Amino acid sequence: MESKNPRAGLNNPVQRGIGKAEAALEWIYPSHFSTTAVIAKHLQIERTNAGNLLGRLVKQGALKRVECDELQGANLFMLTPDGVEEALLLGVPAWEYDTRPSSINHERIRHDIGVQWIASHTIQSLADKGVQVTRMEPDHILRDGSPGKLPDAVLTLEGGHKVSIEFERSEKTGERLDRFLASIADDLANGSYAKTIVASRLPRIVKNYTDRLNSVITLYEKNPVSHRWQAIGTTTVPSELKARISFKHFPELGAVLSPVTWGRKNQKGVAA
Amino acid sequence: MKVLFILLFSAVISGCNDNNTADLAKALNDNAHSILEIKAEISALRARIVTDTDPKTGEEAQFSQDMRNLLMTSASASIPLLAIALLIQIITSITHTRKMESLLKIVLTNSEHKLADLGKHTALLDHLSEKILDLLDFAGSALQDQVEVNNQLRFTKEDLNKLDELINRLKAGNSPNSPLQEAKQKDIPGAIDSL
Numbered sequence: 001m002e003s004k005n006p007r008a009g010l011n012n013p014v015q016r017g018i019g020k021a022e023a024a025l026e027w028i029y030p031s032h033f034s035t036t037a038v039i040a041k042h043l044q045i046e047r048t049n050a051g052n053l054l055g056r057l058v059k060q061g062a063l064k065r066v067e068c069d070e071l072q073g074a075n076l077f078m079l080t081p082d083g084v085e086e087a088l089l090l091g092v093p094a095w096e097y098d099t100r101p102s103s104i105n106h107e108r109i110r111h112d113i114g115v116q117w118i119a120s121h122t123i124q125s126l127a128d129k130g131v132q133v134t135r136m137e138p139d140h141i142l143r144d145g146s147p148g149k150l151p152d153a154v155l156t157l158e159g160g161h162k163v164s165i166e167f168e169r170s171e172k173t174g175e176r177l178d179r180f181l182a183s184i185a186d187d188l189a190n191g192s193y194a195k196t197i198v199a200s201r202l203p204r205i206v207k208n209y210t211d212r213l214n215s216v217i218t219l220y221e222k223n224p225v226s227h228r229w230q231a232i233g234t235t236t237v238p239s240e241l242k243a244r245i246s247f248k249h250f251p252e253l254g255a256v257l258s259p260v261t262w263g264r265k266n267q268k269g270v271a272a
Numbered sequence: 273m274k275v276l277f278i279l280l281f282s283a284v285i286s287g288c289n290d291n292n293t294a295d296l297a298k299a300l301n302d303n304a305h306s307i308l309e310i311k312a313e314i315s316a317l318r319a320r321i322v323t324d325t326d327p328k329t330g331e332e333a334q335f336s337q338d339m340r341n342l343l344m345t346s347a348s349a350s351i352p353l354l355a356i357a358l359l360i361q362i363i364t365s366i367t368h369t370r371k372m373e374s375l376l377k378i379v380l381t382n383s384e385h386k387l388a389d390l391g392k393h394t395a396l397l398d399h400l401s402e403k404i405l406d407l408l409d410f411a412g413s414a415l416q417d418q419v420e421v422n423n424q425l426r427f428t429k430e431d432l433n434k435l436d437e438l439i440n441r442l443k444a445g446n447s448p449n450s451p452l453q454e455a456k457q458k459d460i461p462g463a464i465d466s467l
Contacts, residue, residue, distance in 0.1 A: 122467060129463040159460050163467065195464045246467055 020045070020053055022090055025062060025079070029087035029097065030141055031116050033078040033104055035071065037256045038113060042120040062086055066101040070109045072260040078104070095141050110257050112138065114167045115152045117256050118199045118248075122155060122163065132158050149183050151196070164193040168200040171208065175229060178217045181209070185237045188244050199248040201257070206247040213237055213245065 020043055027042050028034045040050035054077050057063040062083035066076040079087060084097050115138060123133045135156040142150045151164035164187065172180050184196050200206060216236055220229040254262035 125467060126463055129459075129466065131460050131463040157460060157464070161460055161464060163464060194461070195467055197467055243465075 017053075021057055021062075024053060024057065025083060025087045026090055026092050027136075028063070028077060028079055029084065029092045030095070030136055031112070031138060032097070032140065033066065033076045033109075033112075034116060035074050035076060035113055035256070037074070037259065038116045038120060039077075041117055041256075042123070044124070057083070064099075064101070066104060068104075068106060068109060070106060071113065071256075072258055074259055076104065076109070093135070111152070111167060111169055114169065114199075114201075114253055114257060115139075115165060117253060118165055118167055118197065118250065119153050119155060121250070122165065122197060126155075126157065134158055151187075151193075154193070157194075161194045162192065164196045166196065166198045168198060168202075168205050168209075171202065171205050173208075175218070175220060177209070177212055179220050179229065181213055181217055181237065182219055182235070184245060185241050188241050195244050195246065197246045197248055199250050199253075201250060201253045203249045206249045210247050213242055 023043055024039050027039065031038075036047055036051045036054055039054060040047045043050065043053075045053075054063060058065060058077070061080055063077045064080050066078055068074075068076055078101065079097065079099060081099050084099060088094060119136050119138075123136070126133055133155045137154045137156070139150050139152050142154060152167050153165040155163045155165065157163065164184075166180075166184070184198070187193050188196060198206075198209060216234045218231050219233045219235055221232045222228070223230050
């Protein structure tokens with residue numbers, strides 16, 4: 001889960017290549033699928049090199065390409081049964097990996113790829129400060145046995161600290177926003193996470209969410225009979241909890257999610 | 273309580289085989305010294321947990337109270353079950369707290385004395401990876417007693433290997449140059465704040 005290739009210092013290029021391939025498999029296994037852009041970001045290599053690396057893994061039978069209509073036609077890469085076995089041999093924690101392309105929920109592809117990119121960015125930010133992330137768990141892994149509200153991803157740092165990640169593609173308003181912010185504050189208050197990152201491509205979301213967090217928010221509770229949310233009071237989030245919620249604007253996500261429109265020529269960053 | 277723990281721990285561990293009891297008992301004896309070392313380390317850790325007080329109120333932290341209530345004062349059969357569940361969790365993966373939570377729920381659901389309030393303490397579960405060593409005291413004591421008394425505890429080779437791994441991990445965590453100690457020296461909270 002180290003952001004930089006852990007074997008980057010090796011002199012032998014063959015060993016370096018193996019290291020990158022292993023790092024790619026270790027990333028794709030918990031993520032279920034990924035794209036060239038995310039792998040390039042995670043391994044901190046050029047997109048072309050990432051494409052070559054993934055292409056080699058496809059030829060070797062560890063990965064398969066999955067075409068999709070989202071991400072402006074960028075290929076997805078997921079593990080084959082052989083790839084799953086290789087990943088497990090590398091020691092990644094097991095989950096019920098489904099190798100069928102039909103197991104990919106196409107409605108969530110843009111969301112999931114965005115989450116992966118943000119997770120990768122966060123891992124690199126921490127690595128720059130000498131802190132390693134030992135584990136990345138997207139929500140489909142967290143969901144096992146936990147029916148409640150879950151973040152989009154959780155990063156476990158060395159020492160056991162946890163950072164949760166939320167990726168907002170569209171803006172929540174009113175009751176939904178209040179419930180969202182209240183649940184984040186709850187998780188932070190009960191010690192589930194040390195920090196929560198709420199990231200978006202839209203600067204408006206960052207501004208509006210920050211404003212809302214600084215105002216009085218309404219608390220809601222689900223009625224056990226009607227199953228509808230009903231207001232039960234208001235509250236303000238304590239300042240120490242506010243300090244642990246970070247709203248981030250990532251324009252670079254454009255190059256990942258809309259590579260043709262925002263990729264290669266128009267924006268910095270890499271295309272998918 | 274230790275007796276209960278021994279009985280339940282023995283029952284939980286699969287692969288019991290009378291034929292290899294002698295070999296396993298010998299292996300267990302070989303590990304006795306390490307187990308005693310663990311006990312000493314755990315005692316130090318326990319002292320630290322006890323002093324984990326709230327700076328504002330001066331009261332003992334809720335976690336310590338919970339742990340004590342759960343593990344020390346209650347004599348219900350749930351306690352060894354809980355300890356077993358957590359011990360299994362240590363052996364498999366220290367950090368996967370959600371998995372541990374699920375495991376705990378299963379264990380507690382099946383126990384006669386349900387600790388209904390445990391579900392409220394999600395924060396408690398998140399802290400367990402560090403504090404969990406306290407539970408090893410039970411295991412260490414149980415193993416030590418068995419070694420000294422009658423060598424009847426039936427461990428498989430695999431179980432002993434896991435125990436060895438656990439011991440090594442614990443030792444590595446306490447050596448000055450270990451990754452765990454290095455992590456403690458890093459400014460991890462500072463790095464998190466900067467995100």
